[in-house]
Amino acid sequence: MIARYTLPEMGKIWDEQNKLRNWLKVEVAAAESWAELGKIPKEAVEKIKEKVKPYLEGEKEFDTKRIAEIEEVTNHDVIAFLTYIKEIVGDEAKYLHFGMTSSDMLDTAFALQIKQAGELLLKDIERVMEAIKKRAFEHKNTVMIGRTHGIHAEPITFGLKLAIWYDEMRRNYERLKAAVKRAAVGKISGAVGTFANIDPRVEEMTCKKLGIDYAKASNQVVxxxxxxxxxxxxxxTASSIEKFATEIRHLQRTEVREVEEPFRKGQKGSSAMPHKRNPILSERLCGLARVVRSASIVGMENVPLWHERDISHSSTERTVFPDACIALDYMLQKFANLMENLIVYPENMLKNLNLLKGLIFSQRVLLTLIEKGGLTREEAYAIVQENAMRVWNEGVEFKELLKKDERVRKVLTEEEIEEIFDLSYHTKNVDYIFKRVFGEA
Known part of the structure; x- marks a missing residue:
């Protein structure tokens, strides 16, 4: 991922130094396990640990240039790495990678990176949820129009809209947490998964040392x-963020202007038009969601590897995993900041609510005519729609047309018609919904 969308903490998880550090962690943990089983000398493992300690603790950086030089000869990155470690460790390096195949180290180290990235993304989601929740309670009773097909439907509150977002992000959190648990597993079972040259206990012991689970069965790879x-x-998760960002973009349209991204002092919206205040962050988030979604297709394509393993997945994973994790980390942190600072215009929400001159109460009129007048649904629907179409075409008030319609007045008094146009009817269950979503109202 380019530096523009890479935030420091996630960037470090996927940088070359952390990758190599995880490789070394796996090799050392496996050697420790062998030593505990009495297969290799404990003294040798202690010497290895002493010499690589600065690299494991980040005090020293791996010489990536030297590793690349070795790989120019070996054409094999794992062998190049092990050769480089031998230059640091000396003769005891022969006990590293004992009985292992490259993927034993690679996939187990990859699991560590997935766990590290996953834990950071889960923290990001928690921040997004907290930001949404705060704004939801702030605007629990801020009435606005609900739209279906982009057209005014019935009243809702902005808080209810955000409660839906919160509930969706909670599902994303639960999904990701489960996915990290299933993906962050190691394997140290040898070239085809039979443990022919390695004790199965080494896999179990090594993964325990590394704080991850192990695959119960594997071939050459997880x-x-x-x-x-x-x-x-x-x-x-990225698609949810895009959905929310798209909503903000729609609600920031000039003719709507119910919410708006913050626009800081000195910011410029257009090189040509000085008046512009564009939803550029929301647009950027929508674009990055496409990048993250594209990675999921690659992930699916990597499932049907040949026989006990081919290497076709390797080249893709080197790019899509860092890019997807880095992009989503950026999206989540930027969206949390956007939600924390989103400008809301309740007065515009109320103004827009009245644009259709009362048509948004048409369903309640329909149901009241059926309930109180004994009309069939078809009869009541015809009466309501006839008046509604006049509102669309003539721009008159829906309520006034109903008061003049003899068919309606046979059923409803003027006071009963007025009562139908009470906004609180549509928001009476807000607390109930909030309790279901947040556990409190």
Missing amino acids: QRDRHAEFLNALAL
């Missing part, structure tokens, strides 16, 4: 359905 699920969880 099965890629796990990784596909992780990427799908990222894609769904």
Whole structure:
């Protein structure tokens, strides 16, 4: 991912130094496990640990230039890495990678990166949820128009809209948490998963040391359905952020202007038009969601590897995993900031609510005519629609037409008609919904 969309903490998780550090963690943990089983000398492992400690703790950086030089000869990145570590460790390096295949180290280290990235993304989602919740309670009773097909439907509150967003992000949190648990698993089972040259206990002990689970069965690799699920969880989360950002973009249209992105001092909206205040962050989030979703397709394509493994997944995972995680981290943090500072215009919401001159109460008129007048649904619908079309075409007040319609007046008094146009009828269950979503109102 380009630096423009890379935030420091997630960037470090996917940088080359952290990748190599995780590789080394796996190799050292496996050697420790072998030593505990009495297969290799404990003294040798202690010497290894002493010499690589500065690299494991981040006090020293791996010489990536030297590793690249070795790889120019070996054409194999894992062998190049192990050769480089041998230059640091000396003869005891022969106990590293004992009985292992490259993917034992690679997939187990990859699990560590997935866990690290996943934990950060879960923290990001928590921040988004907290920001949404705060604004939802702030605007629990801020009445606005609900739109279906882009057209005015019935009254809602802005808080209810945000409660739906909160509930959706909670599902994203739960999905991602489960996906991280399933994807962040190691395997140290040898070239085809049979443990022919390695004790199965080494896998269990090593993964425990690393704080991850192990795959109960594997071939040369951890099965890629796990990784596909992780990427799908990222894609769904990104799609939710895009959905929210798209809503903000619609509500910021000049002729709507119910909400607006913050516009700081010195900010410019257009190189040509000085008056412009554009929803550029929301637009950017929508664009990045496409990047994250595209990774999920690659993840699905990586599931059907040949036989006990081919390497077709490797090149894709080196790009899509960092890009998807970094992009989503950026999206979540920027959206949290957007929600925390979103400008809301309740007066414009109320103004827009009245644009259709009362038509938004048509369903209540319909149901009241059926309930009190004994009309069939078809009869009541025809009366209401006939008056509604006059409002659309003539711009007259719906309420006044109903008061003049003899068919309506046979059923409803003027006071009963007035009562139908009470906004509180549509918001009476807000507290109930909030209790269901947040556990409080």
